[in-house]
Amino acid sequence: MKRNETSLDEIYRKLKEEIGGFQNRYIPLKRLLSAVEGIGFDMPAYLQSPQGQAVFYNAIMKLVSEQLISPVGGKPDTPQGLHLKYRINKKPEKKDNELVAQIIRSIAPPATVDYYLKNPRDFLQDRDIIAVLSGFLQRKEKDLVTVNERAYELFGDEKFFKGAGKSRSRGETVLKRLGLTFSNIGCEETVEPFFSFQQKDFYALVSRNVYIVENKDTFWSLKRSLMDCSSSIKIDMLVYGEGKKIISSFKFMEEYDLDPQADAFFYFGDLDPEGINIYCELLEAYPRYRISPFCEGYEAVLEIGLKRGPARNPQKQTISRENIDRFIQSFDRATAVKLKELLQGGFYIPQEALSAAEMRKRFGRIEND
Secondary structure, eight states, X not given: OOOOTTHHHHHHHHHHHHHHHOOSSEEEHHHHHHHHXXXXXXXXXXXXXXXXXXXXXXXXXXXXXXXXXEEOSSSOSSTTSOOXXXXXXXXXXXXXXXXXXXXXXXXXXXSOOHHHHHOHHHHHHHHHHHXXXXXXXTOSOOOXXXXXXXXXXXXXXXXXXXXXXXXXXXXXXXXHHTTOOGGGGTEEOOOOOOEEEEOTTGGGOSSXXXXXXXXXXXXXXXXXXXXXXXXXXOOSEEEXXXXXXXXXXXXXXXXXXXXXXXSEEEEEOOBSHXXXXXXXXXXXXXXXXXXXXOXXXXXXXXXXXXXXXXXXXXXXXOOOHHHHHHHHTTSOHHHHHHHHHHHHTTEEBOGGGSOHXXXXXXXXXXXXX
């Protein structure tokens, strides 16, 4: 079949069909181009020709003029005058009085109907879940259980509220749309435990020093070289932070009857943006606790790393000036300047620079090896 000027209507219809079936709010230009290429075996070659490019452009512009799509960005991104991404403009839905009545009838207090009245199509997709939740809300007695236990009880899937992926976390999405929390359905999230060691006299002490270590190797080196031995560093409790996991698992500290004000908490991680950001997130998430950097450890890492020569961050990591300033304020001026230069320069030093041997050399001696 020879392509000619009549291809405009054919391409327009194909583009309109593609847009109508696309689920996301934004559609890439390459997706539109790929859809048109699928019309026929000769279409890819045709779209490379000046005539084909002009027809494709006119079809896109027709969709824009009809306000079915809108270009994203200020200036066009291609030589032909097209944008790389377009927003799909949904047509306002006509109000369906029967559907509105069904929404109101189906949703039991304390759940709210606001979201589904504005998004009735979502109600049609969620109504089976809503029916189960509304039935549960009408029960008089609701024993307190965990989130996963309630998910299994109601939906036969223990990860329906907190699973990985859209299908297994859909329950939580529906809860939010109904204006509900886990407490409304009589369940609570469990606190994720962390791995830790405590000294034998831990609970007899008036105040304790708790050290949180980002990485596994350094955690074990601190345990064997300082906590278990004679050392200038007094460690009453040692916690494996496991990277960013500590931000959620830190709440497990409550299980040890720690005093946020009397007990001191020291964080020790990599000298890189991610490590510093974890420390700052801890400060923000748990403001009641006295958390500060393990300065002696960081100073040792810095000294060893600068002698060897710090490496460039292997992956793109960002850190705000505010977080750098918050971190370095615990150090003396000379050290703070070096830390700032390191972090702002895009360099990093892993905490593993402070090896077990270096720990013993700097902070104490082994008496029970």
